Amino acid sequence: MHRIGDTPGTRRLLIGLAVLLAALFLLLPLVAIFAQAFAEGVTTFWANLSDEYTLAAIGLTLFVALLTIPVNLVFGVFLAWLVTRFAFPGRRLLQTLIDIPFAVSPVVAGLVYLLLYGRNGWIGGWLDSHDIQLMFAWPGIVMVTLFVTCPFVARELIPLMQAQGAREEEAAVTLGASGWTVFRRVTLPNIRWALLYGVILTNARAVGEFGAVSVVSGSIRGETNTLPLHVELLYQDYNTVGAFTAASLLALIALLTLAAKAGLEWRAARRETAA
Amino acid sequence: MSIQLSNVAKHFGRTTALEPLDLEIGDGELVGLLGPSGSGKTTLLRIIAGLERADSGTIRFGERDVTRVHVRDRRIGFVFQHYALFRHMSVFDNVAFGLTVLPRRERPSRGEIRARVQRLLEMVRLEAFADRYPAQLSGGQQQRVSLARALALKPDVLLLDEPFGALDAKVRQDLRRWLRRLHDELNFTSVFVTHDQEEALELSDRVVVMSDGRIEQIDAPETLYRRPANRFVFEFLGDVNRLEGDVRDGQFVCGAARLAVDLDDGREELLLRPHELRLAEAPSERAHMPVCVTAVSPVGAEVRVELEADWLAEPWLATVRHADFERLAIRRGQRLFVEPHRWHRFDGAAARRVTAGAS
Numbered sequence: 089m090h091r092i093g094d095t096p097g098t099r100r101l102l103i104g105l106a107v108l109l110a111a112l113f114l115l116l117p118l119v120a121i122f123a124q125a126f127a128e129g130v131t132t133f134w135a136n137l138s139d140e141y142t143l144a145a146i147g148l149t150l151f152v153a154l155l156t157i158p159v160n161l162v163f164g165v166f167l168a169w170l171v172t173r174f175a176f177p178g179r180r181l182l183q184t185l186i187d188i189p190f191a192v193s194p195v196v197a198g199l200v201y202l203l204l205y206g207r208n209g210w211i212g213g214w215l216d217s218h219d220i221q222l223m224f225a226w227p228g229i230v231m232v233t234l235f236v237t238c239p240f241v242a243r244e245l246i247p248l249m250q251a252q253g254a255r256e257e258e259a260a261v262t263l264g265a266s267g268w269t270v271f272r273r274v275t276l277p278n279i280r281w282a283l284l285y286g287v288i289l290t291n292a293r294a295v296g297e298f299g300a301v302s303v304v305s306g307s308i309r310g311e312t313n314t315l316p317l318h319v320e321l322l323y324q325d326y327n328t329v330g331a332f333t334a335a336s337l338l339a340l341i342a343l344l345t346l347a348a349k350a351g352l353e354w355r356a357a358r359r360e361t362a363a
Numbered sequence: 364m365s366i367q368l369s370n371v372a373k374h375f376g377r378t379t380a381l382e383p384l385d386l387e388i389g390d391g392e393l394v395g396l397l398g399p400s401g402s403g404k405t406t407l408l409r410i411i412a413g414l415e416r417a418d419s420g421t422i423r424f425g426e427r428d429v430t431r432v433h434v435r436d437r438r439i440g441f442v443f444q445h446y447a448l449f450r451h452m453s454v455f456d457n458v459a460f461g462l463t464v465l466p467r468r469e470r471p472s473r474g475e476i477r478a479r480v481q482r483l484l485e486m487v488r489l490e491a492f493a494d495r496y497p498a499q500l501s502g503g504q505q506q507r508v509s510l511a512r513a514l515a516l517k518p519d520v521l522l523l524d525e526p527f528g529a530l531d532a533k534v535r536q537d538l539r540r541w542l543r544r545l546h547d548e549l550n551f552t553s554v555f556v557t558h559d560q561e562e563a564l565e566l567s568d569r570v571v572v573m574s575d576g577r578i579e580q581i582d583a584p585e586t587l588y589r590r591p592a593n594r595f596v597f598e599f600l601g602d603v604n605r606l607e608g609d610v611r612d613g614q615f616v617c618g619a620a621r622l623a624v625d626l627d628d629g630r631e632e633l634l635l636r637p638h639e640l641r642l643a644e645a646p647s648e649r650a651h652m653p654v655c656v657t658a659v660s661p662v663g664a665e666v667r668v669e670l671e672a673d674w675l676a677e678p679w680l681a682t683v684r685h686a687d688f689e690r691l692a693i694r695r696g697q698r699l700f701v702e703p704h705r706w707h708r709f710d711g712a713a714a715r716r717v718t719a720g721a722s
Contacts, residue, residue, distance in 0.1 A: 255443050255445065255447035256447050256448075256449055256450070258414055258434075258441075258443070258447065259441065259443055259447040259448075259449070259509075259512075260449070260460065260464075261414075261434050261435050262412060262414070262434055262435070262439060262440070262441040262513075263435075263460050263461035263464065263512070263513075263515075263516065264435045264436075264461055264464055264465065264516065265435065265460075265464040266435070266464070269464050273449075273460075273464075274449055277451040278450065278451060
């Protein structure tokens with residue numbers, strides 16, 4: 089018995105096509121990155137990597153991610169809790185607002201921040217008169233990164249918390265638990281995998297963000313240059329191998345993220361079959 | 364601990380969930396809140412628990428005014444409709460939860476908690492399941508865990524929301540009996556919500572019948588059944604056969620059907636319970652009501668017989684004893700006569716019970 093269209097010929101054709109496309113558009117570029125990075129041998133790769141500006145870019149990128157993740161973790165949990173556990177006017181609107189960073193182009197986000205907080209901006213002007221500079225400095229990079237990545241945690245949590253409902257939390261309260269105890273012992277254990285998943289996605293995006301950051305950073309080498317910006321700078325300097333060395337780092341982070349994500353999904357699937 | 368509600372009302376936005384109502388529940392009583400969905404019974408239970416705040420009115424547990432007391436300080440046990448067990452905790456940890464979140468100075472030692480949980484698990488006959496997770500238990504077992512969890516802190520009041528709703532008939536019966544016994548042993552005050560009239564009547568000392576956010580009647584099960592306060596209660600507490608017709612000179616007439624009644628002339632609607640109908644092969648002198656048998660279901664203590672006639676707007680249901688069923692050799696298509704030995708009548712506007720007559 090074959091289903092319609094399920095003949096050995098078509099099957100082979102479709103699978104072959106899928107493999108070909110995946111290899112051409114996904115795998116080959118990935119391989120090319122590492123091939124280019126190591127094109128002039130391991131020594132050059134190492135030299136490129138330990139370049140003063142590259143190290144600074146790595147440092148800044150990790151610093152931004154390190155600040156972004158905890159803030160958006162707390163913000164995402166708070167937002168998801170608010171939207172799924174309380175009924176208030178504007179709840180739907182808030183749920184839509186969460187998605188704005190997804191809907192809007194990062195460049196636009198960067199420009200808006202520049203307009204608001206730049207030296208000639210509405211708020212930036214006032215800040216400038218108090219000697220506070222946000223744009224073209226690391227605080228600006230952190231701000232736009234926060235903006236771009238803020239939906240990830242909330243988006244992971246909201247459907248899950250909606251499906252789980254508030255009954256377990258109510259049960260905990262009837263048993264005398266305080267608000268914090270309820271969160272720590274009932275809510276958090278129930279959402280921990282989704283939360284971790286959200287953090288992984290937040291991290292991936294925070295590290296890789298280019299558009300919004302490039303608008304507000306000013307790309308000052310060694311100061312406001314993140315890894316993705318550094319890749320572009322090196323490439324424009326005709327330092328192809330150097331650019332790909334930095335790119336290979338980003339690719340490596342992406343691969344690790346994918347592995348962690350797959351691991352979590354595998355774990356979740358196993359938990360479900362066990363239950 | 365007795366429970367007193369006075370003038371308690373609740374709105375959700377523009378819809379009225381509860382009209383102002385008073386309710387008094389005695390110490391050690393087991394009271395069922397019975398009503399169709401949307402009648403406000405669960406809202407009332409959640410207000411007693413403190414999970415919902417009433418718009419007005421006061422709630423007292425014994426001498427204590429708990430109207431503004433937070434749920435966690437009301438000393439109640441609450442059993443949720445779908446148990447709401449902590450899915451990531453073992454059965455043991457679920458039952459121990461209430462004890463482990465006590466403030467440090469009131470919290471029993473680890474050993475004592477272990478011993479108390481063990482006792483509770485023995486009480487609900489789940490001592491062998493302490494290390495299991497909720498997902499590995501059957502519905503009835505989960506329900507017992509949630510009861511043990513609610514009782515762990517020795518609450519003054521036990522509140523149960525549709526406790527047996529999601530279980531199959533056999534398990535439901537067992538658990539009902541078991542809850543009744545537990546209640547009689549431990550003597551806490553309990554209130555439970557149900558939409559199943561049989562469950563309410565069997566389990567409760569008194570039943571509160573609700574509809575549309577109002578209390579229709581509060582009475583012991585037997586009184587409730589024998590003397591329903593109004594038409595809603597009567598219709599909610601069992602199957603009802605309706606008959607509309609005119610009374611003339613002591614004769615109720617509806618098409619080809621006639622029934623001797625002592626009512627004044629005029630339009631009347633009579634309500635009859637299925638077990639208050641006798642079936643016979645010939646009409647009697649008080650009743651001439653020819654019907655045709657359309658379905659027969661001989662399963663259970665009584666035989667359920669469905670009847671139709673051109674003078675009936677909708678089919679009637681009669682329950683007859685197996686002995687009568689065999690004597691009359693009832694089969695589908697057979698023509699018989701109905702002889703009601705009791706009927707009920709309610710005042711149209713107020714839906715208040717007016718009379719019950721016998722023939």
